[in-house]
Amino acid sequence: xxxxxxxxxxxxxxxxxxxxxxxxxxxxxxxxxxxxxxxxxxxxxxxxxxxxxxxxxxxxxxxxxxxxxxxxxxxxxxxxxxxxxxxxxxxxxxxxxxxxxxxxxxxxxxxxxxxxxxxxxxxxxxxxxxxxxxxxxxxxxxxxxxxxxxxxxxxxxxxxxxxxxxx
Numbered sequence: 001x002x003x004x005x006x007x008x009x010x011x012x013x014x015x016x017x018x019x020x021x022x023x024x025x026x027x028x029x030x031x032x033x034x035x036x037x038x039x040x041x042x043x044x045x046x047x048x049x050x051x052x053x054x055x056x057x058x059x060x061x062x063x064x065x066x067x068x069x070x071x072x073x074x075x076x077x078x079x080x081x082x083x084x085x086x087x088x089x090x091x092x093x094x095x096x097x098x099x100x101x102x103x104x105x106x107x108x109x110x111x112x113x114x115x116x117x118x119x120x121x122x123x124x125x126x127x128x129x130x131x132x133x134x135x136x137x138x139x140x141x142x143x144x145x146x147x148x149x150x151x152x153x154x155x156x157x158x159x160x161x162x163x164x165x166x167x
Contacts, residue, residue, distance in 0.1 A: 025162075026092075026162040026163070026164055027161060027162070027163050027164070028163075028164045028166055029163055029164075029165060029166065030165075030166050030167070031060075031062075031087055031165055031166075031167065032062075034060050034093075034163070034165060035059065035060035037095065037163070038057045038060065038093065038095055038163075039057050039058070039059055039060060040056070040057065041056070041057055041095055041096070041097060042054070042055065042056055042057075042070075042095075042096045042097075043055070043056075043057055043067070043093050043094060043095055043096065044093070044094040044096065045090055045091075045092060045093045045094060046092075047078075047085060047089040047090065048088070048089050048090075048091070049074075049077065049089065050073075050074075051072065051073050051074040051077055051078050052071070052072070052073040053067065053069055053071070053072050053073075053078055053083070053085070054069070054070055054071040054072075055067045055068050055069040055070040055071070055083070056068045056070070058082075062087075063086065063087050064084050064085060064086050064087055065084070065085045065087070065090060066082070066083075066084050067082075067083045067084075067085060068081065068082060068083075069081060069082070069083045087165075090165055091164065091165060092162060092163065092164050092165065093162075093163045093165065094160055094161070094162055094163075095160070095161040095162075095163060096158060096159075096160055097158075097159045097160075097161070098157050098158055098159075099157055099158075099159050100157060101157065102157070103152075103153040103154065103155075103156030103157040104150060104153035104154050104156075104157055105153065106153060107149040107150065107152045107153030107156065108146060108149045108150045108153055109149070110149050111145045111146040111147070111148055111149020111150065111152075112142070112145070112146050112149070114145050114149075115141055115142035115143070115144070115145030115146050115149075116142060118141050118145060119137070119138040119139070119140075119141035119142040119145075120138065122137050122138065122141050123135070123137045123138040123141075
């Protein structure tokens with residue numbers, strides 16, 4: 001298989017992956033309305049101090065957000081684990097919800113099937129007298145398309161809502 005078709009395939013998969021993720025129109029909510037929508041869900045946001053946080057919302061208090069932080073860009077200011085972030089530190093929140101498993105199941109299956117086809121073609125093109133090279137090429141293509149399909153499907157299952165918090 002020449003490099004041009006391989007590059008085209010990788011570029012096509014990358015374009016599909018970036019366009020598949022569903023992001024809704026931004027929503028404006030008052031702080032008092034926020035609790036019912038985000039409690040128990042995964043959120044991402046950047047504080048006014050510039051710290052990026054991601055995690056599961058435990059509760060929304062009248063003056064703060066209680067978060068089980070999974071990722072943080074500044075572990076000294078906001079370590080992983082339980083964190084309380086003041087209301088004044090948050091302007092915009094990205095609410096992340098996973099809607100089922102259909103996207104992952106379908107895209108992974110398509111990744112396997114296309115990988116078998118493309119892997120067979122690539123293995124025939126590399127051919128020669130080296131069986132290990134043929135097998136390695138086949139397995140590499142099948143593995144790459146399967147993993148690519150999984151990530152495309154995961155992006156399709158993920159729904160992101162941007163919330164602008166008002167006072």
